[in-house]
Amino acid sequence: MKKYDCIVIGGGPAGLSATLTLGRARRKIALFDNGTNRNRVTQESHGFLTRDGIKPQQFKNIAIKELESYPSVSVLNETVMGVNKDDQHDLFLVHTSNNQSYITEKILLATGIQEEFxxxxxxxxxxxxxxxxxxxxxxxxxxxxxxxxxxxxxxxxxxxxxxxxxxxxxxxxxxxxxxxxxxxxxxxxxxxxxxxxxxxxxxxxxxxxxxxxxxxxxxxxxxxxxxVPSFYRPNKFAKQLKCQVDENGGMITDDAGRTTESGVYIAGETEKAGPSSLMIAAADGNKAAFSINMDITLDRF
Ligand SMILES: Cc1cc2nc3c(=O)[nH]c(=O)nc-3n(C[C@H](O)[C@H](O)[C@H](O)COP(=O)(O)OP(=O)(O)OC[C@H]3O[C@@H](n4cnc5c(N)ncnc54)[C@H](O)[C@@H]3O)c2cc1C
CATH class of the missing domain: 3.50.50.60 (FAD/NAD(P)-binding domain)
Incomplete structure (x- = not known):
């Protein structure tokens, strides 16, 4: 089984931006996305510098196209069903909907949130x-x-x-x-x-x-x-990986994407389980990627 440096779950602005930064840092990355981004229901996205008024799918397509320049990055249209930690080897196993499993050193949760009314x-x-x-x-x-x-x-x-x-x-x-x-x-x-x-x-x-x-x-x-919708995380990955949450249900992090569990990072709206924006989510992803790359660098130097 191929081993990745980092698996990114979620190809919204948070996950895509983290993947771009990690690809440019020559890391072997698999990005999983299943097309359930929160803004898929809207016609146009606004307020993202240089992309005001863009369709959500076009935004995503441009980002994925940019990732093609980086040969160590794979983008997979699959739903991640579960994540396990292999404590003995300090690795994670990621299982997807078409019965595939993948191994990774680090994992970035960027799966966003969903709303209900x-x-x-x-x-x-x-x-x-x-x-x-x-x-x-x-x-x-x-x-x-x-x-x-x-x-x-x-x-x-x-x-x-x-x-x-x-x-x-x-x-x-x-x-x-x-x-x-x-x-x-x-x-x-x-x-x-x-x-x-x-x-x-x-x-x-x-x-x-x-x-x-x-x-x-x-x-x-x-x-x-x-x-005013209610917002919730669409999955239990952070819980399954034993990441700690605060009294409001937000993940406890170092404000640079590191959770309380070694090797597990989080970015975008899923971090606080509350709404933000494309720009903020992309910045979160960029920040988490710096942490992931630095931690891999120090682990291996
Ligand atoms: C109607 C509406 C209009 C909006 N308009 C704007 C706007 O004009 N400007 C703006 O800045 N913001 C807007 N937003 C907010 C914006 O969509 C979010 O702030 C942003 O998308 C959050 O980014 P994210 O990466 O955290 O999550 P998301 O964009 O939601 O991405 C999460 C990704 O994770 C993937 N995923 C989830 N679970 C799995 C799984 N198990 N396996 C594989 N993949 C998975 C999903 O497919 C999704 O692509 C709007 C939101 C809505 C609902």
């Missing part, structure tokens, strides 16, 4: 007219009549004030949550209406929101908006 209908509009990050998609929704769909005081307060920068025409939908008087009064002063009734349905066409229907029978016209 308490209101399942949001999924139909997510990435086209409903978004979670105003920095990513606020510009495209500027000055439009927008919905803010959120279900606790903290989220409603934070998101509504933030989005107000991009559009003053906001209506807040709390889906049954009773918003505090303080927040309601703040919003009233900015002419932001709040509906606390339970949402019955969302209506629109091909992912483009047109109205929010409430259980009271009201149907309020809106042409997009922002929502």
């Amino acid at each position: 308490s209101l399942t209908q949001i999924r139909q509009y997510y990435g086209k007219s409903l978004f979670s990050c105003p920095y990513c998609d606020g510009w495209e929704l500027r000055d439009k009549p927008l919905a803010i769909i959120a279900e606790n005081d903290e989220h409603i307060n934070h998101l509504t004030k933030l989005v107000f920068n991009w559009s003053k025409d906001l209506i807040v939908f709390t889906n049954g949550h009773q918003l505090s008087n303080k927040v309601q009064n703040d919003f009233k002063s900015k002419k932001i209406k709040v509906y606390t009734a339970v949402i019955k349905n969302l209506h629109g066409n091909h992912g483009y929101l047109e109205s929010v229907e409430l259980e009271t029978g009201e149907n309020i016209l809106r042409s997009g908006g922002f929502v």
Whole structure:
């Protein structure tokens, strides 16, 4: 079985950027990706310097093309199913969905996060007219009549004030949550209406929101908006490898990608199990690659 210097699980910006740096450092790398990047539902990505407005798949294709210049890098379209540590030899075994196993000295977890919504209908509009990050998609929704769909005081307060920068025409939908008087009064002063009734349905066409229907029978016209998903790690690799987490579920690291387990590194959104951006994830991957390369260098020198 071929032995790699490092196996990178996840070909989002974090994993791709780490692989580029490690390939350029002449390391033997296998990058596994199964095409479940979080932004696959969106039409365009914004805010990544030199790539503003690029399609997510095109972003990925360019990055993979760049990796072709480095002969020690392999990119494999396979799902990683499990990772075991071979303590005796200080190596890791990586198992994939087509029953292959691979050996590596170091492992980088860059598998991102996924989101879920308490209101399942949001999924139909997510990435086209409903978004979670105003920095990513606020510009495209500027000055439009927008919905803010959120279900606790903290989220409603934070998101509504933030989005107000991009559009003053906001209506807040709390889906049954009773918003505090303080927040309601703040919003009233900015002419932001709040509906606390339970949402019955969302209506629109091909992912483009047109109205929010409430259980009271009201149907309020809106042409997009922002929502607050819950985020989770899609796998248990870090747990299986016994990496320690903090009280918020974030991985404990040295801020340079090293986890508490020797040889196991982490980068991108999976590290804190919370959302960031393409640029931040790519920078995390670059940073983790420096650590991986330095550790391999010192191990072998
Ligand atoms: C609707 C939407 C719009 C967005 N718009 C923007 C934007 O405009 N600008 C911006 O900066 N950010 C945007 N983001 C956020 C951005 O997508 C993330 O910040 C970024 O993708 C995080 O990078 P990552 O590498 O940590 O994870 P991801 O990009 O999610 O990559 C993780 C990778 O791991 C792979 N993977 C997972 N499990 C396995 C496994 N078991 N085996 C093999 N491979 C696996 C997946 O295939 C995936 O490619 C948007 C997100 C969403 C949801």
